[in-house]
Amino acid sequence: MSTNPLSSRQQFEQYKAEFHEKHGPEPGKKSTKRERSSWELVRSFLGLLKIHRRSMILALLTLTIATLLALIPPIATKFVVDNVLDKKPLPASLPEWIPHEPWPLLVSITIAVIVISMIRVALQIWGRWHATRVTKMIQMKVRKAVFAQAVRLPLHRVQELKSGGATSILREDAGSVGELVFGMLYNPCRAIIQLLGSLIILAWVDWRLLLGAIFLGPMVYLTHRTWISRIRPQHRRIRAQRAAVDAQATESFGGMRVVRAFGRQRSETSRVLRSNHLMGRQELYAWWWSRLIEIAWETLIPIASACLLLYGGWQVLQGELTLGELVMFLAYLLMLLGPLAVLAQSAAQFQNSLSGFDRVLDLLDEPREMESSTAKNISKSEITGRITFENVGFQYPGSEQFALEEVSLDVDPGETIALVGPSGAGKTTFCNLVARFYDPTSGRVLLDGRDLRELDVESYRNHIGVVEQDVFLFDGSVAENIGYGNRHASLAEIQQAAEIANADEFIKVLPDGYQTIIGERGVKLSGGQRQRLAIARAILADPRILILDEATSNLDTESERLIQDSLTTLMQGRTCFVIAHRLSTITHANRIVVFESGRITETGTHDALMAAGGKYHEMVLLQTSPAEVS
Numbered sequence: 001m002s003t004n005p006l007s008s009r010q011q012f013e014q015y016k017a018e019f020h021e022k023h024g025p026e027p028g029k030k031s032t033k034r035e036r037s038s039w040e041l042v043r044s045f046l047g048l049l050k051i052h053r054r055s056m057i058l059a060l061l062t063l064t065i066a067t068l069l070a071l072i073p074p075i076a077t078k079f080v081v082d083n084v085l086d087k088k089p090l091p092a093s094l095p096e097w098i099p100h101e102p103w104p105l106l107v108s109i110t111i112a113v114i115v116i117s118m119i120r121v122a123l124q125i126w127g128r129w130h131a132t133r134v135t136k137m138i139q140m141k142v143r144k145a146v147f148a149q150a151v152r153l154p155l156h157r158v159q160e161l162k163s164g165g166a167t168s169i170l171r172e173d174a175g176s177v178g179e180l181v182f183g184m185l186y187n188p189c190r191a192i193i194q195l196l197g198s199l200i201i202l203a204w205v206d207w208r209l210l211l212g213a214i215f216l217g218p219m220v221y222l223t224h225r226t227w228i229s230r231i232r233p234q235h236r237r238i239r240a241q242r243a244a245v246d247a248q249a250t251e252s253f254g255g256m257r258v259v260r261a262f263g264r265q266r267s268e269t270s271r272v273l274r275s276n277h278l279m280g281r282q283e284l285y286a287w288w289w290s291r292l293i294e295i296a297w298e299t300l301i302p303i304a305s306a307c308l309l310l311y312g313g314w315q316v317l318q319g320e321l322t323l324g325e326l327v328m329f330l331a332y333l334l335m336l337l338g339p340l341a342v343l344a345q346s347a348a349q350f351q352n353s354l355s356g357f358d359r360v361l362d363l364l365d366e367p368r369e370m371e372s373s374t375a376k377n378i379s380k381s382e383i384t385g386r387i388t389f390e391n392v393g394f395q396y397p398g399s400e401q402f403a404l405e406e407v408s409l410d411v412d413p414g415e416t417i418a419l420v421g422p423s424g425a426g427k428t429t430f431c432n433l434v435a436r437f438y439d440p441t442s443g444r445v446l447l448d449g450r451d452l453r454e455l456d457v458e459s460y461r462n463h464i465g466v467v468e469q470d471v472f473l474f475d476g477s478v479a480e481n482i483g484y485g486n487r488h489a490s491l492a493e494i495q496q497a498a499e500i501a502n503a504d505e506f507i508k509v510l511p512d513g514y515q516t517i518i519g520e521r522g523v524k525l526s527g528g529q530r531q532r533l534a535i536a537r538a539i540l541a542d543p544r545i546l547i548l549d550e551a552t553s554n555l556d557t558e559s560e561r562l563i564q565d566s567l568t569t570l571m572q573g574r575t576c577f578v579i580a581h582r583l584s585t586i587t588h589a590n591r592i593v594v595f596e597s598g599r600i601t602e603t604g605t606h607d608a609l610m611a612a613g614g615k616y617h618e619m620v621l622l623q624t625s626p627a628e629v630s
């Protein structure tokens with residue numbers, strides 16, 4: 001949040017200027033990323049459609065038949081005008097069973113038209129139903145792929161996307177992919193069949209009419225081409241902006257307590273509003289571009305049809321066409337206009353949906369977190385739990401500074417290591433590397449002598465338990481939250497874990513006990529209660545390697561002492577990394593490691609470090625009241 005942000009109008013002026021230079025790089029989009037052509041996008045989409053081929057063929061087939069059926073009624077009109085009203089004899093080529101008397105002929109034609117129309121409606125609905133189903137199935141498939149990809153992106157990319165931004169891609173952009181079924185296939189297909197059908201019939205009436213259509217073709221193509229290159233980048237930007245707006249709104253609601261506490265409701269509203277304004281302006285700008293093509297088409301069409309009408313009228317005057325043929329001719333002219341207007345409109349919608357698909361493909365193309373085809377799965381029995389840091393250096397992505405430098409440490413299986421040091425010294429970073437949330441910039445982290453990078457990251461994390469100070473709980477029941485790390489746990493096991501974590505007592509007095517719903521992020525619980533749930537969750541997951549990062553910081557001394565006993569039981573037989581600012585809680589650790597500015601400066605047992613009189617000694621003295629210092 002800058003203190004003096006640009007107004008939405010200023011931002012919009014910048015946006016327009018960028019568009020005049022080129023199509024404008026998207027904020028956050030890497031400039032090295034290549035642009036996808038419409039054709040590439042269409043091909044990828046057809047790839048998605050492959051498994052729904054049968055449904056789509058059915059839909060398009062019924063659509064074709066229905067559209068062709070719709071072409072019949074104007075022919076009937078011709079017979080009504082010429083052979084019923086004008087009483088001309090029917091052409092000799094027609095079969096015998098067709099009534100030749102005017103009145104029976106009129107009734108038969110009417111019945112035929114009604115029957116044909118009903119069949120057409122039924123076929124059309126049936127086809128539309130199939131197409132709609134494919135739309136929904138594709139939306140679900142794409143949403144699944146986007147979600148599965150987003151939860152496997154490297155952590156820093158997830159942080160860049162923000163929760164609201166990811167939601168936006170999931171809802172808006174992935175949703176628009178499904179709409180391509182109609183925007184790209186169904187509607188254009190109907191328009192084209194109708195267009196071709198009526199053209200063919202017109203050509204059958206008089207072949208010279210085709211010339212007009214042949215002339216229209218390239219014009220339409222050219223206007224479309226120049227315009228497509230303009231419109232899709234705009235829709236991409238609008239979509240990016242929408243993701244930003246969603247991210248902002250989600251963030252404001254996530255931090256609602258802070259917003260209220262500092263009385264910032266008004267400024268949060270205006271911050272979200274400003275981004276919304278910019279999006280509104282961008283949308284209006286794109287609206288004009290979309291209308292330009294429509295205006296071009298829609299003026300071309302009446303001009304072309306007026307010329308055709310002029311030609312047809314002249315033909316009647318010359319005696320080349322009958323009155324009935326002219327009426328039919330006019331009906332088909334109208335049928336020509338409809339599909340062209342539909343094409344013009346769905347072209348704009350099509351580009352918009354395509355830009356959503358483009359963004360989805362961008363996301364799906366991003367490399368996943370620590371992907372490796374050679375990575376090995378690892379089972380619990382294979383792990384003894386020796387963790388070795390070999391001269392590890394680490395920088396957070398995008399950061400200049402080293403958060404860890406030359407860190408070497410060999411931790412025996414089952415050993416409990418306490419990490420201490422001033423704030424920002426790199427303790428959490430060290431644990432992030434143990435849990436492999438990141439890979440080291442230099443050096444290696446080994447598990448039982450094997451580089452973590454050789455292991456499949458998801459299978460490795462199954463053996464890691466993490467309890468952090470900032471506990472995250474899901475909106476669900478207490479039991480579901482404790483069972484999060486072990487899906488097959490029974491209620492009895494959940495209860496047992498809660499007892500060990502000293503949480504059973506408070507859970508029992510909750511309104512619905514273990515089935516109590518705890519609200520988003522566990523808002524209905526106190527900080528200490530949340531922390532005890534997180535500990536129970538880790539206990540139940542039964543990990544080989546346990547990370548406790550300020551896990552008991554929200555507890556009062558009494559509860560902490562109670563849990564400490566259970567934690568000691570929990571830590572037996574596991575390799576543990578414990579971070580605690582309250583040093584009295586870590587005196588029992590096998591080894592204490594002191595971090596300062598990303599480096600390890602002291603290692604040893606409590607007694608050894610106290611005797612050495614270094615940084616740890618100093619920290620302990622600072623935390624103990626003078627009376628207790630002996």
Ligand SMILES: Nc1ncnc2c1ncn2[C@@H]1O[C@H](COP(=O)(O)OP(=O)(O)OP(=O)(O)O)[C@@H](O)[C@H]1O
Nearest residue numbers: 396397399403421422423424425426427428429430
């Ligand atoms: N996601 C991140 N991106 C960039 N820099 C980070 C990130 N997380 C932490 N840092 C930086 O890395 C350094 C070490 O942070 P770390 O969280 O490891 O400290 P810590 O020892 O756990 O501190 P504390 O006791 O306050 O929790 C800090 O300077 C911090 O600014």
Ligand SMILES: [Mg+2]
Nearest residue numbers: 427428429549
């Ligand atoms: Mg920390």
